[in-house]
Amino acid sequence: MRLSSSFLPTIKEIPSEAQIASHRLMLRAGLIRQTASGIYAWLPAGLRVLRNISEIVRQEQNAIGAQEILMPTLQSSDLWKKSGRYDAYGPEMLRIQDRHKHDLLYGPTNEEMITDLFGQIVKSYKELPQILYHIQWKFRDEIRPRFGVMRGREFLMKDAYSFDIDYDKAVITYYKMMLSYLRTFQRLGVKVIPMLADTGPIGGDLSHEFIILAPTGESGVFFDADFEEQDWLNMQIDSEDEKALANLFKQITQFYAATDEKHDKSRWDQIPQARRREGRGIEVGQIFYFGTKYTQSMDIAVIGSDGNKIYPHMGSYGIGVSRLVGAIIESSHDENGIIWPDSIAPFKACIINLGVKDEACVSICEKLHQIDPENFLYDDRDERAGSKFADADLMGHPWQIIVGPRSASKNKVEVKRRKTGERIELDVEEVANYISNYNDR
RNA sequence: CGGGGCGUGGCGCAGUCUGGCUAGCGCGCAUGUUUUGGGUACAUGAGGCCCCCGGUUCGAAUCCGGGCGCCCCGACCA
Structure with a gap:
């Protein structure tokens, strides 16, 4: 995305x-x-x-x-009257009437x-x-x-x-x-x-x-x-x-x-x-x-x-x-x-493009994005570096892949682990393996 | 449900007490210049049923009455 x-x-x-x-x-x-x-x-x-x-x-x-x-979310009151809980449940239960004046409720359980x-x-x-x-x-x-x-x-x-x-x-x-x-x-x-x-x-x-x-x-x-x-x-x-x-x-x-x-x-x-x-x-x-x-x-x-x-x-x-x-x-x-745990994070990683007008940055980002287009969020916005970092930290992606003009020319990117803050510089080709084989100690 | 507070551009707020210029400010948004590895700076601009209804008044965001919504504390709860 x-x-x-x-x-x-x-x-x-x-x-x-x-x-x-x-x-x-x-x-x-x-x-x-x-x-x-x-x-x-x-x-x-x-x-x-x-x-x-x-x-x-x-x-x-x-x-x-x-x-x-x-x-369903909506239930007929009949069953609850049978179990005796219709009266027992109290005002916590949302009660609704349909057009036939039949008592319904939005199920609390x-x-x-x-x-x-x-x-x-x-x-x-x-x-x-x-x-x-x-x-x-x-x-x-x-x-x-x-x-x-x-x-x-x-x-x-x-x-x-x-x-x-x-x-x-x-x-x-x-x-x-x-x-x-x-x-x-x-x-x-x-x-x-x-x-x-x-x-x-x-x-x-x-x-x-x-x-x-x-x-x-x-x-x-x-x-x-x-x-x-x-x-x-x-x-x-x-x-x-x-x-x-x-x-x-x-x-x-x-x-x-x-x-x-x-x-x-x-x-x-x-x-x-x-x-x-x-x-x-x-x-x-x-x-x-x-x-x-x-x-x-x-x-x-x-x-x-x-x-x-x-x-x-x-x-x-x-x-x-x-x-x-x-x-x-x-x-x-x-x-x-x-700081999302890896297993439930909305996105596994965020690719942060710090040079949206830099050819090397763009092509590296596109390549990285293809590793997992669905689960790698690509920050391709024309924004300041600071706001991109701040947003990535805020959203809590387990990984940030930082692509800046400085290192892009050497085909390198920086990978940051959100949880620990640890950063490592990697060749573009190493990123996918590094992330998928990573183990927290 | 008891106690307290709030409702004003998308967000955060000032203005309300003491009614009166064109309703302000910061952020955000748009455009341009600038900047380029941790929320840059400047300029220009768009955007408002001032929660709703009623009342008082020459005049209401501001006063009065009623309503709605939201938040906080408490009791309660997955």
Whole structure:
């Protein structure tokens, strides 16, 4: 993509309405524009990030056998009246009437709908287990939206729902999802710690919040440093091997990790000083086992081998996709702008042409652009060097390829790593390899 | 929902208290010159329902009434 003809409006001034870094940077880097309180339009760069995150989430869900569907944003109130949540949900739920005066709502979540859908289709225990998910916009009419997409009213979320024959199988599914989440977040390039969450009236230890570490996070977190060393992606765990999953879960939960509400001083004190990590975090996902709550209230059952009704045990598993964009920026930026993890950056690299009227510069840039025209952003604008650098830093491209008349005559360019600021001069032909083989230490 | 604040070219603001020249300033935008590796300098220019409706007045961005929108603090939340 060429910057000169793109819809990537960066702004120099700090927008007055934005209070926190991620919100300011998202507006300044041209990722989003607000259209109403807590509601945002996603511009090309922002949409690319959203899609990159979604794609990783999708791959890791598919990897554990979850199947993608797409449920609508608007739901009939009927199902919610059946489950009893229509009245319970309160003013957070956006209620709408159609022309026939039929009550509709903009879905804040999809347990009712998926349970009903499941019930229409699955009739026998032989068809279990099932894990279904979708990535869809939701709406919760927050009392006070704030912090940009971190606490918007409309938000993009991956929500998965599982159906198992009994508790023991449901637990296995829960473990699978835990593994999938750990892998997902690692691929997203962020440090996320699962922490025991409140399970409400259901009890047990089967709900975890996934917290991304960021200094401006909403809650304080305490965890064992050993957690940081885990490499989930390179752990060869077969997601069909129940024993391996159970072991993994044991291993994960043996590490201490808690938010300030659940912080246990006595357990904390047993951890060696050197391994104690304290910080702040933002919740970006939650997994939850809730048993037969909906299948029973909505009378959705399958027939068991003995011919009797069985109410499947369910779990639900959310990842706040749009919230992650803000949360990742909170945990990865500096005073100049965003620092995107490679895996989700809107563009892999930005080619900065400092000599748009210089033949050598132009031809080198064109050549570099061909390495990956879709994912290399080419700053071909006739602008000052300073503003190009400032924009590239602001937008947070992992790589900047700087092409100036000085070195272009020697067929050399400068490559800058956004994250570290390290720069290296390379022959034009070396750039593609250098970037694709680069490893962060 | 309680408390506070704001609404004036695309963005950030002044002007409002104390009504009155042609509604200003910085940034951005356009054109030209200049500059050319970290937001250059100068010149010229375009761009305004002063949030909306009603009222007071010879006259309203400014005063009064009503409405809408947005932001901040709190309680709440993925």
